[in-house]
Amino acid sequence: MLCLNPPIVLMFESKKISDNELIKMINQGDNAMNQAIEHLLDTHATKIEGYLMKQNSSPEEAEDALYEGIAAFIVNVQRGTFNGQSTIGTYLTSICKGIWFKKFQRMMVHKKWEAAELEKPQNLYEETVITKELKAGLDFLMTNLKDKCKEVLQLWSMSFNMTEIAERLDYTSSQVVMNKKNLCLKELRKQLADNPNLANLLV
Amino acid sequence: METQYTAFIERYFDENLTSVELIEYQELLKTNLDFQKEVELFEKALKAIRLKHISDLKDRVQSIRNKKINSSKSSNLGWMRIAASVMLLAVVSLGFYAQQYKASKLYEEAYTPAGDYITNMDADMSTMEKAMELYNKEKFTYAIDAFAEIGNTHPENQVAKFYLGQSLLQAGQAKQAIITLSEVSGDYQPEALWYVALTQLKMGTETAALESLERIISENEDEAFVIKAKGLKRKLKSPFRKLVL
Numbered sequence: 001m002l003c004l005n006p007p008i009v010l011m012f013e014s015k016k017i018s019d020n021e022l023i024k025m026i027n028q029g030d031n032a033m034n035q036a037i038e039h040l041l042d043t044h045a046t047k048i049e050g051y052l053m054k055q056n057s058s059p060e061e062a063e064d065a066l067y068e069g070i071a072a073f074i075v076n077v078q079r080g081t082f083n084g085q086s087t088i089g090t091y092l093t094s095i096c097k098g099i100w101f102k103k104f105q106r107m108m109v110h111k112k113w114e115a116a117e118l119e120k121p122q123n124l125y126e127e128t129v130i131t132k133e134l135k136a137g138l139d140f141l142m143t144n145l146k147d148k149c150k151e152v153l154q155l156w157s158m159s160f161n162m163t164e165i166a167e168r169l170d171y172t173s174s175q176v177v178m179n180k181k182n183l184c185l186k187e188l189r190k191q192l193a194d195n196p197n198l199a200n201l202l203v
Numbered sequence: 204m205e206t207q208y209t210a211f212i213e214r215y216f217d218e219n220l221t222s223v224e225l226i227e228y229q230e231l232l233k234t235n236l237d238f239q240k241e242v243e244l245f246e247k248a249l250k251a252i253r254l255k256h257i258s259d260l261k262d263r264v265q266s267i268r269n270k271k272i273n274s275s276k277s278s279n280l281g282w283m284r285i286a287a288s289v290m291l292l293a294v295v296s297l298g299f300y301a302q303q304y305k306a307s308k309l310y311e312e313a314y315t316p317a318g319d320y321i322t323n324m325d326a327d328m329s330t331m332e333k334a335m336e337l338y339n340k341e342k343f344t345y346a347i348d349a350f351a352e353i354g355n356t357h358p359e360n361q362v363a364k365f366y367l368g369q370s371l372l373q374a375g376q377a378k379q380a381i382i383t384l385s386e387v388s389g390d391y392q393p394e395a396l397w398y399v400a401l402t403q404l405k406m407g408t409e410t411a412a413l414e415s416l417e418r419i420i421s422e423n424e425d426e427a428f429v430i431k432a433k434g435l436k437r438k439l440k441s442p443f444r445k446l447v448l
Contacts, residue, residue: 034263034267037263037264037267038267038271041264041267041268041271045268054427066264067261067264067265067268068257068261070260070261070264071257071258071260071261071263071264072257074260075253075256075257075260086336086339087339087340089339090336090339126250126253126254126257128250128254130254130257130258130261134254134258135258138251138254138255138258139255139258141251141255142251142255150252150255153252154252154255154256156252157249157252157253157256158253158256162217178217182213185213185245185248186205186209188248188251188252189244189245189248192244192247192248192251193244199244199247202247202250202251202254
């Protein structure tokens with residue numbers, strides 16, 4: 001599935017979108033976010049995957065790190081922690097490098113990229129990387145949660161306060177959101193308590 | 204599921220505890236096993252939500268790319284038909300091949316600006332990271348000064364030398380770039396030599412370019428660049444190239 005050289009058609013379709021516009025599109029969600037993702041892939045995928053493969057990554061590993069890196073970048077934009085101090089390209093590359101190294105740690109072909117550098121705390125992405133096992137476990141844990149529950153918990157996990165969540169999801173008051181969040185979180189804790197093997201994946 | 208601590212812990216995670224309650228919370232966390240277990244469940248639930256969000260976004264990115272690749276494959280069929288016709292015409296034109304083997308063409312094919320191996324996005328940026336930021340923002344004149352300054356204070360810093368060469372290249376100071384990049388040693392040497400060869404090719408000094416490529420191949424320090432150097436050397440020495448140029 002890896003596509004190292006963007007097809008001619010894609011190159012013609014790609015139009016320049018500024019970093020600020022991209023951030024707005026991500027925050028708008030839905031189709032605008034999809035277009036932003038498409039643009040990120042068009043402009044950065046080849047470079048990032050190429051770079052990782054130069055560091056001895058397989059194409060599949062590079063692809064996986066790229067997707068997880070873009071996901072982590074989107075979360076940082078949504079949480080407001082990407083402050084535009086550097087270009088999106090540099091920031092995204094740094095995240096993908098870190099995730100790839102964390103996920104597929106191995107001896108480097110050459111030592112340009114020191115492990116010590118990468119182990120610096122960066123808070124750019126989650127400590128836990130998404131493995132197939134973890135993904136399946138997470139899907140199972142969330143099965144019983146309704147979509148509204150997931151939406152509320154998701155915004156809460158990104159540090160949005162109850163008033164902001166109420167505004168975003170059209171709830172009548174922050175108290176309604178608070179009750180909903182507590183109820184949904186209780187259900188999720190119950191799932192975790194009932195499935196200790198899955199809970200252990202989250203250590 | 205609900206315990207005497209639940210509401211208290213919920214308020215902690217909502218950042219609604221008073222400073223006195225916070226001290227009580229920390230105390231319970233140190234001394235009370237039941238409390239610890241319940242807090243741990245809260246933490247794991249929060250982590251599960253965050254990771255699920257990332258996992259869903261990751262699937263979304265993958266699906267967008269897959270769709271894009273599939274649609275471009277079908278569009279490419281049409282393009283391929285057109286391209287086939289164009290190619291047929293081109294085959295009869297020797298001039299077409301002559302263009303392909305021109306040094307400037309080979310340079311364009313092979314040249315991509317060096318990537319950022321340095322910046323890690325820490326809050327406190329080192330002088331090297333600041334210089335890299337200038338490079339990444341394509342402010343090459345300032346980047347030249349910044350890397351040169353690092354080179355003056357730390358002449359052993361090969362990374363700064365490498366990016367000084369890159370900045371010179373991007374700023375159009377090819378001759379100075381060749382001198383600087385030729386002096387790079389250590390892990391960056393093969394890549395530095397690669398750019399020396401490309402720049403020599405661009406400047407029309409093919410013999411020098413071939414010598415640089417030969418050095419990359421014979422010193423065999425980095426397989427990726429050995430492969431690149433062999434490929435370019437093969438094209439430069441191609442008998443067909445001699446025929447059409």
